[in-house]
Amino acid sequence: MENIITLDYGSGGKKTSRLIEELLLPALDNPALRQLGDGAVLDGAEKLVFSTDSFVVTPLFFPGGDIGKLAVCGTVNDLAMCGGEAKFLSCSLIIEEGLPYETLERIVASLGRAAAEAGVQVVTGDTKVVERGRGDGVYINTAGIGYLRHPGLGPGAIRPGDRVLLSGTAGDHGTAVMLARSGLMQGELKSDCTALNRLAEAMLSSGAAIRVLRDPTRGGVATTLNEFCEGRTFGIELEEEAIPVRGEVRAACELLGLDPLYCANEGKLLCVCAPEDAEALLAVMRALPEGRDAAVIGEVTERTPGKLTLSTPLGGRRILQKLAGAQLPRIC
Amino acid sequence: MENIITLDYGSGGKKTSRLIEELLLPALDNPALRQLGDGAVLDGAEKLVFSTDSFVVTPLFFPGGDIGKLAVCGTVNDLAMCGGEAKFLSCSLIIEEGLPYETLERIVASLGRAAAEAGVQVVTGDTKVVERGRGDGVYINTAGIGYLRHPGLGPGAIRPGDRVLLSGTAGDHGTAVMLARSGLMQGELKSDCTALNRLAEAMLSSGAAIRVLRDPTRGGVATTLNEFCEGRTFGIELEEEAIPVRGEVRAACELLGLDPLYCANEGKLLCVCAPEDAEALLAVMRALPEGRDAAVIGEVTERTPGKLTLSTPLGGRRILQKLAGAQLPRIC
Numbered sequence: 001m002e003n004i005i006t007l008d009y010g011s012g013g014k015k016t017s018r019l020i021e022e023l024l025l026p027a028l029d030n031p032a033l034r035q036l037g038d039g040a041v042l043d044g045a046e047k048l049v050f051s052t053d054s055f056v057v058t059p060l061f062f063p064g065g066d067i068g069k070l071a072v073c074g075t076v077n078d079l080a081m082c083g084g085e086a087k088f089l090s091c092s093l094i095i096e097e098g099l100p101y102e103t104l105e106r107i108v109a110s111l112g113r114a115a116a117e118a119g120v121q122v123v124t125g126d127t128k129v130v131e132r133g134r135g136d137g138v139y140i141n142t143a144g145i146g147y148l149r150h151p152g153l154g155p156g157a158i159r160p161g162d163r164v165l166l167s168g169t170a171g172d173h174g175t176a177v178m179l180a181r182s183g184l185m186q187g188e189l190k191s192d193c194t195a196l197n198r199l200a201e202a203m204l205s206s207g208a209a210i211r212v213l214r215d216p217t218r219g220g221v222a223t224t225l226n227e228f229c230e231g232r233t234f235g236i237e238l239e240e241e242a243i244p245v246r247g248e249v250r251a252a253c254e255l256l257g258l259d260p261l262y263c264a265n266e267g268k269l270l271c272v273c274a275p276e277d278a279e280a281l282l283a284v285m286r287a288l289p290e291g292r293d294a295a296v297i298g299e300v301t302e303r304t305p306g307k308l309t310l311s312t313p314l315g316g317r318r319i320l321q322k323l324a325g326a327q328l329p330r331i332c
Numbered sequence: 333m334e335n336i337i338t339l340d341y342g343s344g345g346k347k348t349s350r351l352i353e354e355l356l357l358p359a360l361d362n363p364a365l366r367q368l369g370d371g372a373v374l375d376g377a378e379k380l381v382f383s384t385d386s387f388v389v390t391p392l393f394f395p396g397g398d399i400g401k402l403a404v405c406g407t408v409n410d411l412a413m414c415g416g417e418a419k420f421l422s423c424s425l426i427i428e429e430g431l432p433y434e435t436l437e438r439i440v441a442s443l444g445r446a447a448a449e450a451g452v453q454v455v456t457g458d459t460k461v462v463e464r465g466r467g468d469g470v471y472i473n474t475a476g477i478g479y480l481r482h483p484g485l486g487p488g489a490i491r492p493g494d495r496v497l498l499s500g501t502a503g504d505h506g507t508a509v510m511l512a513r514s515g516l517m518q519g520e521l522k523s524d525c526t527a528l529n530r531l532a533e534a535m536l537s538s539g540a541a542i543r544v545l546r547d548p549t550r551g552g553v554a555t556t557l558n559e560f561c562e563g564r565t566f567g568i569e570l571e572e573e574a575i576p577v578r579g580e581v582r583a584a585c586e587l588l589g590l591d592p593l594y595c596a597n598e599g600k601l602l603c604v605c606a607p608e609d610a611e612a613l614l615a616v617m618r619a620l621p622e623g624r625d626a627a628v629i630g631e632v633t634e635r636t637p638g639k640l641t642l643s644t645p646l647g648g649r650r651i652l653q654k655l656a657g658a659q660l661p662r663i664c
Contacts, residue, residue, distance in 0.1 A: 003432065004430050004433060005428070005436065027440040027443065050420060052423075052424045052456055056426060088382060097337060100337075104355065105359075130468065135467065143422045330460075330463075
């Protein structure tokens with residue numbers, strides 16, 4: 001078989017990891033990049049956080065958001081998850097020839113609104129146009145700079161006994177986009193696309209012993225939690241009943257053959273914290289609209305090293321693997 | 333006529349300006365963005381420079397470079413032109429399904445080498461994959477952060493009598509890429525793709541009164557100089573004989589129906605400086621390989637307000653307009 005890039009390489013799962021570990025890290029090696037996570041902490045007179053994402057979602061508009069709003073929220077959230085106060089964004093457009101000007105106007109207006117709502121400024125940018133059939137409407141890259149306010153976050157700080165919190169319902173974004181794409185029923189189901197910087201700041205300022213924050217985008221809750229325990233001496237046990245999932249999301253996932261735990265979220269965060277702080281932290285989260293449906297969904301344990309497992313209401317327990325292929329291509 | 337995006341909007345010329353001024357600036361307005369130029373200066377404990385570019389060049393490999401090297405040099409140069417010391421890059425890939433893995437390896441290796449040579453670190457990144465026919469091999473976005481070392485540069489500082497310097501031959505990159513694309517003769521002609529941060533630092537540290545630095549990429553020397561005098565009380569007069577252009581570039585431009593002054597450069601800078609400092613600055617530039625062919629190519633004058641003009645050896649004088657359409661689509 002020819003060694004070519006397949007859609008799986010963009011899934012956020014195993015193939016994406018392979019691309020990063022075997023190709024990108026060796027070629028670009030430096031300590032800041034080795035920190036991994038979705039952003040880098042940089043030494044300056046003031047410590048900085050720096051992150052980037054390209055957005056290739058299709059369709060460009062979906063219930064609850066559009067590619068412009070997504071491009072702001074995605075990067076703001078990556079900065080927030082690193083303990084950074086998001087301040088500045090760049091915005092670079094790769095536009096396909098033939099895109100209606102009015103479509104671009106709507107997208108850029110939405111991007112501007114999302115930036116204002118998140119309290120960040122788009123300070124630099126770039127525009128390229130490619131021929132018809134060499135793009136798909138518009139792709140947007142944003143990079144973001146934040147000031148590091150809460151150093152020391154990362155999966156390295158996780159220890160057995162810690163609790164795993166999810167800030168709301170799982171799988172809303174991925175399911176909403178897939179439904180919009182399929183042309184099937186819509187309307188009820190909306191993407192959760194939103195900026196999480198205020199929620200993260202409230203949590204990090206609460207005094208709770210937070211080990212790591214991460215927004216489970218591509219690959220969903222199950223893939224992100226796998227990354228936390230992969231190769232470690234502990235595992236994570238989830239309680240299926242404790243994980244909030246909307247009824248509409250559950251129904252849509254059955255229809256589409258998807259699992260909400262592998263569906264992308266764009267307005268939710270996972271948090272691992274010390275067990276004694278979990279309840280207080282949950283109260284802090286629930287006090288904000290972005291965290292209204294927050295729940296403790298599992299705990300870190302030495303019983304299943306390296307594995308993410310799910311306990312079902314009937315007493316079963318199954319392993320949740322890292323996403324292997326492209327469950328949902330071009331979801332963000 | 334339907335109001336759609338055409339390739340002209342990506343030319344770096346008039347339509348690109350329209351897109352920026354009518355659509356992007358109003359939607360994203362803030363003081364740092366209003367500075368324009370190719371980067372933003374940000375307030376922090378230490379002042380930062382921030383810039384981004386997406387690279388969509390075709391073909392991916394061309395004599396003298398490739399999209400990976402270009403993606404590093406382009407952003408490093410934008411930071412250097414702002415008076416910044418380039419420090420950190422992000423790198424985001426939008427890969428088309430079906431790209432040979434080996435092609436991506438070569439590109440990323442080249443990108444890594446270029447970063448090492450320029451003295452910058454790639455510290456964060458992202459990877460997306462789109463379906464066949466929704467991209468073209470790979471598009472690369474880089475964003476860069478630098479520390480501001482030389483504040484106050486910008487076209488606003490230009491005054492009548494100032495000299496215009498070009499750091500070397502005009503049009504090498506655009507012509508080399510177009511030739512590579514056409515499948516016509518190749519070999520002799522190479523892109524000038526290179527990092528200019530050391531040249532810029534040497535110039536800015538020399539004590540010369542430098543008003544503005546800018547790398548004339550898309551739209552070439554003529555478009556960049558038009559941006560300097562557009563709407564101002566002064567114009568710029570160029571001496572055609574003083575502008576260094578390689579014989580191969582001149583020949584290729586005749587063959588392809590191009591003008592070297594509108595062809596992209598990726599390893600050249602334009603500098604406007606005080607008249608009394610021009611000769612000393614030229615010596616500083618010529619002492620480095622990147623500035624070996626530097627020349628004084630014109631001066632700022634009140635005779636032709638708002639216009640860029642070119643004096644020919646036969647005594648003629650013509651106006652050089654800003655690039656109107658897409659002379660060279662997907663050149664960077």
